[in-house]
Amino acid sequence: MNSNPKHYLVTGGAGFIGSHLSEKLIAGGNRITVIDDLSTGDIHNLDAIIEHPQFNIIIGSVLDSDLMEPLVRNCDAIFHLASAVGVKLIMARPVETIEKIFDGTAVVFKYAARYRKKVLITSTSEVYGKSKDVPFKEDGDRVEGSTAMHRWAYACAKSLDEFLALAHAKESELPVVVVRLFNTVGPRQAAAYGMVIPNLIGAALKGLPLNVHGDGKQTRCFCHVADVVEALCKLMTDKKCEAKVINIGSSDEISILELAGKIIKLTNSKSEIKLVPYEQVYPNGGFEDMQRRVPSIERIKGLIGWQPQKNLDDIIRGVAEEISEKLKLKI
Numbered sequence: 129m130n131s132n133p134k135h136y137l138v139t140g141g142a143g144f145i146g147s148h149l150s151e152k153l154i155a156g157g158n159r160i161t162v163i164d165d166l167s168t169g170d171i172h173n174l175d176a177i178i179e180h181p182q183f184n185i186i187i188g189s190v191l192d193s194d195l196m197e198p199l200v201r202n203c204d205a206i207f208h209l210a211s212a213v214g215v216k217l218i219m220a221r222p223v224e225t226i227e228k229i230f231d232g233t234a235v236v237f238k239y240a241a242r243y244r245k246k247v248l249i250t251s252t253s254e255v256y257g258k259s260k261d262v263p264f265k266e267d268g269d270r271v272e273g274s275t276a277m278h279r280w281a282y283a284c285a286k287s288l289d290e291f292l293a294l295a296h297a298k299e300s301e302l303p304v305v306v307v308r309l310f311n312t313v314g315p316r317q318a319a320a321y322g323m324v325i326p327n328l329i330g331a332a333l334k335g336l337p338l339n340v341h342g343d344g345k346q347t348r349c350f351c352h353v354a355d356v357v358e359a360l361c362k363l364m365t366d367k368k369c370e371a372k373v374i375n376i377g378s379s380d381e382i383s384i385l386e387l388a389g390k391i392i393k394l395t396n397s398k399s400e401i402k403l404v405p406y407e408q409v410y411p412n413g414g415f416e417d418m419q420r421r422v423p424s425i426e427r428i429k430g431l432i433g434w435q436p437q438k439n440l441d442d443i444i445r446g447v448a449e450e451i452s453e454k455l456k457l458k459i
């Protein structure tokens with residue numbers, strides 16, 4: 129049992145990663161307050177803990193400064209996950225993306241700095257942009273495309289979050305941790321915002337074509353959410369990790385075409401793979417893809433001895449089980 133329980137504020141705690149994180153923190157004997165505007169999150173993600181006496185949820189936005197002030201004042205430390213998320217959303221609503229990400233983080237830090245609360249923020253592998261320096265190391269260059277390409281708005285807003293966090297660490301020694309999450313997957317990840325694994329598995333289970341964007345040769349590395357939240361909890365409590373940028377991800381690389389083939393095999397699906405040109409997926413333009421996205425996990429291994437435990441086959445089977453349960457309910 130946790131000898132030093134804390135009261136954590138989890139922004140975006142009704143989301144995919146936030147809900148798994150909140151469950152783990154509660155199981156560790158901590159007290160949790162979640163703030164979530166339910167824009168992409170779902171209250172049912174918290175079904176397992178919503179009645180727990182140590183759990184509280186506020187439905188509202190991190191952009192609401194008056195609401196945030198007492199929440200930050202009354203907690204011990206903050207996991208800041210609330211953000212606009214998902215390529216589809218970012219392409220469709222770029223203004224909201226930029227404002228939500230950066231303005232929300234600014235509110236969090238305004239009060240965290242005032243009340244001296246530790247903050248861990250979840251940035252993204254997108255900040256490496258078009259860098260070809262694979263595997264991506266935390267101190268490597270960021271190579272982002274033109275501002276006419278809306279997709280880079282997400283990366284830029286998240287980069288600015290990182291700058292703000294590190295500036296607070298430097299100027300006033302506020303304890304901060306910046307993590308860059310690579311593709312995180314597992315149960316509860318919503319398909320609606322363009323996430324590849326739930327989309328492809330959903331199609332395979334329904335017998336629909338698996339739409340693979342571009343030529344499918346672009347690669348990604350997928351890490352199970354249970355491994356990710358394990359890392360987040362350790363990074364928050366280990367002082368060595370303060371004022372650092374730290375990658376979290378799997379280093380097992382797979383092309384999206386191979387991924388689609390694996391999903392068809394593991395779900396015994398009769399579906400076919402369909403290549404869809406990017407111009408068809410994003411007819412208004414503004415999109416270019418990253419070919420490879422592989423993390424170096426040397427830093428996190430050295431700091432806390434972490435590496436992913438679950439492999440891609442386990443991940444696919446778990447998500448397929450969850451989606452087929454949901455599909456049965458809807459029939």
Ligand SMILES: NC(=O)c1ccc[n+]([C@@H]2O[C@H](COP(=O)([O-])OP(=O)(O)OC[C@H]3O[C@@H](n4cnc5c(N)ncnc54)[C@H](O)[C@@H]3O)[C@@H](O)[C@H]2O)c1
Pocket residue numbers: 139140141142143144145146163164165166167168169170188189190191208209210211212213228232250251252253308309310311312313
């Ligand atoms: N899932 C991934 O692969 C991945 C990869 C890189 C980074 N991240 C980062 O991890 C974090 C969590 O992402 P996720 O995958 O769980 O997505 P998610 O959409 O499930 O979670 C985000 C949560 O934030 C909430 N939210 C959004 N704006 C808010 C606001 N203004 N106020 C309060 N709540 C708000 C949403 O309702 C949602 O519950 C995000 O910061 C995201 O950028 C995720």
